[in-house]
Amino acid sequence: MFHVSTGDILRAEIAKKSPLGLEADGYISTGRLVPDKLVLALVKERLSTETRGLLFDGFPRTVEQAEGLDSWFSGRGQTIDAVILINVKEEEVIKRLSTRRNCTGCGRIYSTFSSPPAKENICDACGKTLMIRGDDKPEVIAKRIQVYKFQTEPLLAYYRANGNFYEADGGPPPEEVAEKIAALLNNKP
Ligand code: AMP
Numbered sequence: 001m002f003h004v005s006t007g008d009i010l011r012a013e014i015a016k017k018s019p020l021g022l023e024a025d026g027y028i029s030t031g032r033l034v035p036d037k038l039v040l041a042l043v044k045e046r047l048s049t050e051t052r053g054l055l056f057d058g059f060p061r062t063v064e065q066a067e068g069l070d071s072w073f074s075g076r077g078q079t080i081d082a083v084i085l086i087n088v089k090e091e092e093v094i095k096r097l098s099t100r101r102n103c104t105g106c107g108r109i110y111s112t113f114s115s116p117p118a119k120e121n122i123c124d125a126c127g128k129t130l131m132i133r134g135d136d137k138p139e140v141i142a143k144r145i146q147v148y149k150f151q152t153e154p155l156l157a158y159y160r161a162n163g164n165f166y167e168a169d170g171g172p173p174p175e176e177v178a179e180k181i182a183a184l185l186n187n188k189p
Contacts, residue, residue, distance in 0.1 A: 002052040006039055006059040009046065029134050031143030033061055033151055040068040061152045066159070082188060083159040084181055088170035090145060097141045101130040114173070164188075 010028060013021030020042065027034045043059065060066040073079060088096070099113040101121070105128030110117050117124050135144065159165045166184045170177055 001055040002050055003055050003057060004043070004047065004059065005057040006034075006043065006061075007057075009042060010034060010039075013042075029140070031135055031140040031147060033147055036062055036064040036068065039065060040072075043069075044072055060155065063154055063158050066155055080162075080164060082185060083162075083165050084184070085156065085159075085165070085167045086170035086177060086181075087167055092171060093145065094141055097136045097144075098138060100133065100136055102133060104128050104131050 007028075010021070010024045014025045014028070015021070020038065023038065024034045033039075039059065039061075047054065060069050069080075095113065096111065099111045101110045101112060101117075102108075103110075103123035103126060105123060105126040108123055108125050110123075110130060117130065121130050122128075123130060134140070166181075166188070168177055168180050168184060172180075
């Protein structure tokens with residue numbers, strides 16, 4: 001499957017300083033969602049010729065985006081096989097975001113709390129320095145959580161009503177969560 005992270009796509013646009021990136025930066029750095037129209041246009045443009053199965057990560061994030069995805073998919077004769085909520089407690093989300101470090105070279109993600117690199121601030125895999133994402137600052141994390149509650153949480157009711165909805169406890173370490181999700185999908189009717 002093709003992994004589509006709208007956050008990664010938007011950060012790449014910001015790094016390129018494209019017009020879209022410049023517009024998105026103001027939203028991302030302050031913890032707000034990039035407008036639906038922009039995100040939907042970006043997803044459709046990027047994936048118009050993609051023939052692999054799609055694994056969306058961080059998309060859709062609003063009911064409007066979900067509706068946009070549904071109508072785009074129905075026009076292409078595609079369907080959503082599964083929607084997975086990885087459920088993590090708010091204190092744990094804050095801890096994970098505030099201890100996250102990203103490699104500036106290969107993008108590998110560390111946690112100063114649960115998976116630090118062998119040498120402080122240096123990537124084990126490629127030797128480049130690690131950075132803290134601008135939106136992982138405490139005040140931006142607080143805003144992102146507030147935005148999640150108001151704009152993204154309503155999506156749960158939308159997808160619960162549409163079936164194919166799966167929920168995994170995101171509390172355990174990543175490998176365990178991945179195994180649980182694989183089991184959910186393998187046992188899916
Ligand atoms: P992420 O990498 O998924 O944590 O996303 C980082 C930031 O990018 C979010 O806080 C939003 O500002 C923006 N973003 C990513 N995906 C979306 C989306 N589907 N809709 C709106 N904004 C998004």
